[in-house]
Amino acid sequence: MMQFHVDIGPQYEGERIRKEDMYLEFGGPKVEYKGELVRLKDPSEIEDEKVTIIGPDMKDLPEEGSYPLFVEIFVAGSQLEPDMEPVIERRFHDFCNYIEGVYHMNQQDEIWIRISKEAFKKGFQSLEEFGQIIMFEYKNDIPLIEQIQINFYTDPEKVKEKVLMARQIYEARRARARGLREEEVEEFYGCVLCQSFAPTHMCIITPERVANCGSITWFDGRAASKMDPEGPIFRIPKGKCLGKIRGEYEGANQTIYERSMGGTNRVWLHSALEYPHTSCGCFQALCFYIPEVDAFGIVHRDYKGLTPLGIPFSTMAGQASGGRQVEGMCGMSLEYLYSKKFFQYDGGIKRVVWMPKEVKERYKAAIPEDLYDKIATEEITTDPNQLAEWLQAQGHPWITGEAQEEFEKLREEDKEE
Numbered sequence: 001m002m003q004f005h006v007d008i009g010p011q012y013e014g015e016r017i018r019k020e021d022m023y024l025e026f027g028g029p030k031v032e033y034k035g036e037l038v039r040l041k042d043p044s045e046i047e048d049e050k051v052t053i054i055g056p057d058m059k060d061l062p063e064e065g066s067y068p069l070f071v072e073i074f075v076a077g078s079q080l081e082p083d084m085e086p087v088i089e090r091r092f093h094d095f096c097n098y099i100e101g102v103y104h105m106n107q108q109d110e111i112w113i114r115i116s117k118e119a120f121k122k123g124f125q126s127l128e129e130f131g132q133i134i135m136f137e138y139k140n141d142i143p144l145i146e147q148i149q150i151n152f153y154t155d156p157e158k159v160k161e162k163v164l165m166a167r168q169i170y171e172a173r174r175a176r177a178r179g180l181r182e183e184e185v186e187e188f189y190g191c192v193l194c195q196s197f198a199p200t201h202m203c204i205i206t207p208e209r210v211a212n213c214g215s216i217t218w219f220d221g222r223a224a225s226k227m228d229p230e231g232p233i234f235r236i237p238k239g240k241c242l243g244k245i246r247g248e249y250e251g252a253n254q255t256i257y258e259r260s261m262g263g264t265n266r267v268w269l270h271s272a273l274e275y276p277h278t279s280c281g282c283f284q285a286l287c288f289y290i291p292e293v294d295a296f297g298i299v300h301r302d303y304k305g306l307t308p309l310g311i312p313f314s315t316m317a318g319q320a321s322g323g324r325q326v327e328g329m330c331g332m333s334l335e336y337l338y339s340k341k342f343f344q345y346d347g348g349i350k351r352v353v354w355m356p357k358e359v360k361e362r363y364k365a366a367i368p369e370d371l372y373d374k375i376a377t378e379e380i381t382t383d384p385n386q387l388a389e390w391l392q393a394q395g396h397p398w399i400t401g402e403a404q405e406e407f408e409k410l411r412e413e414d415k416e417e
Contacts, residue, residue: 004133005123006100013094013196017103023120024061026069026154028112029302033156035109035163036071038089043076048147051131055154058115059125068159069113069152070166075138076147083223086173087233088142090193090215093282094232095137097196102130105197106282107215108170109163110301127152144227170215174335177217180207182247182341188236189221190255194280195232200263201280201323204236204252208341209269212283214333245414246271246345264325271345272296272330281321283331287343288316290354292384293391295398296343297354300334308354308384334359337366344410350403353391371397 027034061067075088089107096104101119105112115124124130131150138145153159182188184207191203191211203211207218216224216233224233239251247269257265260278268275272287279286285300290308299313306312320329336342342349350371357377364372374396381387388399397403 004129005125006102006119006133008098008100008133008137010098012100012102013097015097015100015103016197017101017114017116021116021118022114023063023117024058024115025066026111026113027106028066028114029304030066031068033068033109033160033163034070034111035159035166036073036089036092036107036111037162037166037169038073038075038085038092040080040082040085041074041076043147046074046076046147046149048149049132049135050149051128051135052149052151053127053154054151054158055156057126057128057154058120058130061154067154068156069111069154070159070162071111072151072153072162073134073138074149074151075145077144078146079144080227081223083219084144084227086215086217086220087224087227088138088145090213090220090233091138091142092134093193094196095134095141098137099130099133106301107213109167110284127154142228173220174210174214174217174338177207177210177219178338180218182206182208182238183244185218185238187238188249188252189216189218189225189233190236190259191216191221191224191233192259193232194282195323197282198278198280198321198323200260201278202256202259202264203280204256204267204269204277205233206247206269208339209247209277210333210335212277212280212331212333214284214335217335243268243345243414245410246274247341248275260323263323267325268345270341270343272343273327273346276325276327276330277332278323278325279320279329279331280323281317283317283321284333284335285331285359286313286316286320287330287332287352289328290384290387293353293388293399295351295353295391295396296346298332298337298352298359299356300359302358303356303378305356305378306382308382308387310382310384334363337363345414347398347403347407350406351398353396353398354387 101116103114189205237251242248374394391399
């Protein structure tokens, strides 16, 4: 094993690198293409512990810049299964944050990695060393990994090509879980990977509610708990259903109470207004309440403009994150839009009146056809009063009251079993 220039250990989890302390960053909001992907390979296809850099290395990039990056990790092991790929992929977040002077946020094609000036000064100046540390951590923490190889792409065109390829894989993973219902399983899964930044947060992963980061489905949770029973992703006995419409379960309540150190004792999985799911900091998007129209907006982290609340995503994320329950501002994965239980206790998709054009177009299949043209985007307005007028003119079902009648009938079904 090569000698490392920086220290490694869980004591560095939660270390934040501010802009003034940053040598450079990969990904983040200023970079269009970035990503990470783990693929299971046959041992014959892997050159164990090899690191390849395609494009300029860290030491060759100008200081204080923001650069594209794609991290491709190949793993092999006799007991590894394809379902474990996204689980191993998500652990990259952990292992980056174990490195002194490295900060990693988000996941998949939304990653954000910063290297500190202090780490660079100490000699941490190459992706070769970065890769060697990551491979050491993977093998040390996940014994099922027998062989590992890492490719770092920093060439912009190669990064774009790899990201577009990876998005197809991400989508195939998520699509697999869309046919399963919460009523059909006896257990959910919990994830505390983000507790280094949000100590009281725990994601509750069900067949119909993907982890807030968007990268762990119910199938992934099952694979993770099998791969590492004592790890950060674990089984949650579902327990008695206390309300099927709001999505409240005895077992989930008990587990989040224990894992949040008593900070949260009750969660309604499918409500953004009452006992909402806690939010970490890696959530893909936020569902937020717009008082002027008594309805919801959705905003994702790549959106740079203002929302109908008069503030951008970055400000809202600061208000919602940290593992707190914030009524009317709830972290979520964009995949959750496909769920039939999408905030159903509050009115569901028919209560959504605004979202960025990018999200609306990308998730068109998740929006009812007769509702699609009645949801506003930033191109129409971000002013709440103008939004109210536009929605009324369009005949949005929540504004006209049509959807509210349906909503009230659904709530009547939410009886304790």
